[in-house]
Amino acid sequence: MKLLLTLFIDTIKNTSITKRVRYVLLAVCIVISLIFLTVSYFYTGGSIRNQVVENYGELVTKQFEFIEYWIERRVEHIEKISEIPIIVEAAYQMRYVGKIPQNRRNELKKLIDEVMYDLGVYTRIICIGARGNIWASSDNRQGKISDDMFYEIQNSDDIRICKSEIQVNGTKELIAQPVSYPIIGKKDGTVEILGYCICYINMNFMDDSLSIMNLGKNGNAFIVDADGMVVCSSKNYEFNVNSGLFTDYYLSHLGNDRWEGYRLINPESGQLVGSVAQCLETGHAGQAIYTNHEGNNVIGIWKWLSYFRWIVLIEIDKGEAFSSIYRTVIIYALIAVIFIILSCIVALLFSRNINRSISSFTESFGKGALxxxxxxxxxxxxxxxxxxxxxxxxxxxxxxxxxxxxxxxxxxxxxxxxxxxxxxxxxxxxxxxxxxxxxxxxxxNEMHALGAWFNLFMSKIQAIVSKTIEISRDLFTASDELSITTENFSLNTNTQATSAEEIMATVEELTAGFDSISNRVVEQNHSLAVMIHRVNELTRIIDTMSENVHQTQINTDNFTDKARYGARLLSEMNESMMKISGSSKHAMNIIQIIDNISEQINLLSLNATIEAARAGETGRGFAVVADEISKLADQTAVSLKDIDSLIKENNAEIKKGLGNVKDTVETIGIIIDGFTSINVMMKEISDVMRNQIAAKDTVVEEMNNVKDRSDSIEHATQEQKNAAHEIVKAVSQINQSTQDIAAQSEELAASSESIKKEAEVLNSSILYFKNSDK
Structure with a gap:
């Protein structure tokens, strides 16, 4: 290896710069490619695995934060609903009066409908009393809520997250999450719970959020509650039903009432999947590789939402997640081969580029010198x-x-x-x-550095030469224009002197006209002052009449409101008597039922007597009891007849009272119509008075405006008189200055001719340089 390195260095030393660059660049590229393949093979696989898990961890974290934020906003809104004064007042009336007035009931129904319509995230809203009876709901349901739900709610004085349930809306199923909050009021200074407000949150919104997560073809996303039940999921598992034998220890301790819904069960072991079991046991976030409820080997990542006791879980198919590792190693090998080939091409092109740079630099210097x-x-x-x-x-x-x-x-x-x-x-x-x-x-790069400084030098020289050429041309043009302007200026000064004398004569005529205008303005101001005094007297009369009309209208409105209040009280009395009449009818139906029961008891006692006689001595005591039951049944029948007659008399009196109330309401209605007619006429009179006052105010305002304008005209006229005298003085001074300017313009003409000759000399000297910009 050392010998090859020495040979390579000796070869480079004895070659030209271009070849030296080629060899070094090629050698470096080959070494980098080999190192790249080695590192990719040993370390990229592990890095990609960690990156995959980390990316999906960030995904579940963001989804967890969104779910937490979304559900907490719903909880805060439910708390605000339970504190609305209309709901608190209705709960108070149900607790201590036993019923809610119809007008309040209508307002309460309208409020609940508005909340359902505005937000659109609730499937149902109900209000219950302290014993679980429903006294208001969005779907007009009555009765009581389930005992299990009421047991959960009544043991809490704060937000309570109940067990989710499946609801059917037409043909569509949806998961609803009930959330309750107590309705709190005060009586005699003591705070107490008057009832509860329960809102069912539509969890299908969470299905949409989970479905848009990119988890691959076999990936899943779930929200699981503390009982292991799926609340919502990306593939709607919550609407399925588990089948088979479960051996999970945690599930075996659940009551029969908590076995509804779908749970993530390992099909081989019959137990909860590893992620759900571990999170329920520890209450912490985590990740693991395990077999999911479909029998697939998956990577599970989960978060624990402690406030609602929910698990946010995503599952990614392990094969899909790590398939990119094997493809990446193959692609890296191909890239390394391509990289070596490109390195050879780049080395060749780079050496040629050096030759072109030297040639270009030599050419640039030669052109600049010329x-x-x-x-x-x-x-x-x-x-x-x-x-x-x-x-x-x-x-x-x-x-x-x-x-x-x-x-x-x-x-x-x-x-x-x-x-x-x-x-x-x-x-x-x-x-x-x-x-x-x-x-x-x-x-x-030395060549680039020399080129940069050369370009800077040439740009500065070019700027100097361009500026010099521009100045010489401007100087030549300016001297020419200055000569012409001087001649015109001399002619204008003579014309200006003649115009000044004419202006002085015109200003003297204007001064005489200003004196006449000033006298007429004084007379007009006096007439306007007398007219304004008369209008003010008329204003006081109109204001007095307007106050009287306004007081009469107020009295009429008060009488009308009192009459309408009396009519409303009679209407409420009429409704109460109608309710009493309905209750009487209901009581008569109950009495009829009790009468039928009494007859059945008589028949049963007769049968019991017969059976006792058959039994002989052993049935004698039973016969005595049957005889007493028969007597009690007869007494019940007599009492029922008396009650029935009393109820009928009560109904007759109620009907008579209803007739009297109806006549009274009609009479009060006629009185209200009379007051309404009077009120309309008083309003028309009041409108006419307001129009008169508005017209009066307009007249007074316009008169004051006219007087102000007149004062302004008088003041302006005096100022114009003073200005005319000043104009005469100024024109005299202008005339003198004009004479001085005419003398100086002749001297300026001589100077401009001298500057023009010097500009021609400078322009001919600078033409040596060639400038493409000019």
């Missing part, structure tokens, strides 16, 4: 680094098309008369550009 200032060595800033420059109070990316940054904005720019704005220099990270990687990268 006076061609547009020649440039072909070099540009191609470093991979991002450079930023200061612009006002911010830093922006530097546009590399402008040229090398160290010439344009770096420390070298100050010697070129440019502003230093490089971020690294401004913030004192570097003292000069020679310490920067950008400078080192571009100046490492």
């Amino acid at each position: 006076g061609d200032l547009s020649v440039r060595y072909p070099v540009a800033q191609r470093d991979p680094y991002q450079v930023t420059e200061q612009q006002e109070d911010a830093f922006i990316p530097y546009d590399k098309s402008r040229g090398f940054c160290f010439f344009e904005i770096g420390s070298i720019s100050r010697r070129l008369g440019k502003e230093l704005t490089c971020k690294y220099i401004v913030e004192n990270k570097f003292n000069s550009c020679t310490q920067c990687k950008v400078y080192m990268h571009n100046m490492n």
Whole structure:
């Protein structure tokens, strides 16, 4: 190996620069390719395995954070719903009054419907009392909730996550997660639980979130509760049913009421899959390789959501996850071969590029020496680094098309008369550009460094020559124009003197007219003051009338509101009597049922007497009991008839009272209509008065505006008189200045002719240089 290395070095020493570059580049590429293959074979496999697990770990973490955020927002909203005053008031009435007024019930139903419609994440909302009876719901259900759910809820004074359940919405099944929060109120200063608000969260939203995760063809995502049941999944396993024999110790301790739903069971062992079992046992996040519920070998990664006691689990097929390792090793080998071939090609091209650079540099120097200032060595800033420059109070990316940054904005720019704005220099990270990687990268190539400085030199010479040519041409043109302008200026001064005399005569005539206008404005101001006084007297009369009309309207509104309140009370009384009538009918039906039961008891007692007689001496005691039961049944029938007659009399009195209430409501309605008509007329009168007041205010405002304008005219007229006198003085001074300017313009004409001759000499001298920009 040492001999080969020595031979290689000796060969390079005795060759040209171009061949030396080829050999060294080829050798380096071959060594790098061999090292690359070795490292890829031994280490890439393990790195890819770790990267796969890490990537999926980040995926489950992000999904876990989203689920936690989404469900916590729902819980916070449920807490706010239970604190809404309408719900708290309704719970208080159910607890201590036993019923909710119809208007409050309608408001409560409207509130629940709005919450269901606005959010769209609840399948059902119900409110229950302290004993589990339902007194409000989004689907108008009645009765009580299940005993198991009520047992969970009543033992908690905070948020309670109940067992999820399957609901059917038309033909579609969905998983609903009940979440309850107590409705808390105060009575006599004591805080107590009046009931509970239960919201069923539609977990199908989580199905959509789990389904969009890219877990491969055989990958799965689940949310599992503390009983091992699937709450939702990416492939809707939650709607399936387990079958077969289960031997899992954890599942064997569950009650019969907690066996609903689907669980992830290993088909070979009959136990919970490894990820679920381990998480339920430890309550911590983790990862493992195991056989899943479908019998596939998978990588499982899970998180434990302690607040809800849920497991967020993803499973990736092991074969799919690690298949890229074997493909990667093969691809790396092909890349290494291609890399060696490309290295040979690059080495050849690179050596040719060096020859072209030397030839191009020699050609550029020759053209520059012959006076061609547009020649440039072909070099540009191609470093991979991002450079930023200061612009006002911010830093922006530097546009590399402008040229090398160290010439344009770096420390070298100050010697070129440019502003230093490089971020690294401004913030004192570097003292000069020679310490920067950008400078080192571009100046490492000697040919490029020479080319860059050559281009800078040529650009400065070109700028100087271009500026000199431009100045000489501008100077020649300006001297020509100055000569013409001087002649025109002399003519204008004579014309200006004549115009000044005419202006003085015109201003004297204007002064006489201003005196006449001032006298007329004073007379107009006096007339306006008298008119404003009369309008103010009319204003006081209109304001008094408006106050009287407004007070009458207020009284009418009060009488109308009281009449309507009386009508509403009578309507509520009418509804209460109708409810009593309905209750009486219901009681009569119950009495009929009890009467039928009494007859059945008589028949049973008769049969018992017959059976006792057949039994002889042993059935005598049973016969006595049957006789007593028959007597009690007869007494019950007599009492039922008395109750029935009393209820019928009560119904007759209720019907009579309903008729009286109806007549009273109609009479009050006629009174309300009368008050309404009076109120409408008073509003019309009030509207007319407001229109009159508005018209009066407009007139007064316009009159005051006219007076203000008149005062302004008087003041302006006086100022114009004073200004006219000043104009006369100013025009006299202008006339004198014009005479002085005419004398100086003749001297300026002589100077411009001298400058024109000097510009012609400079322009002929600079024409030696060839400039492509001009």
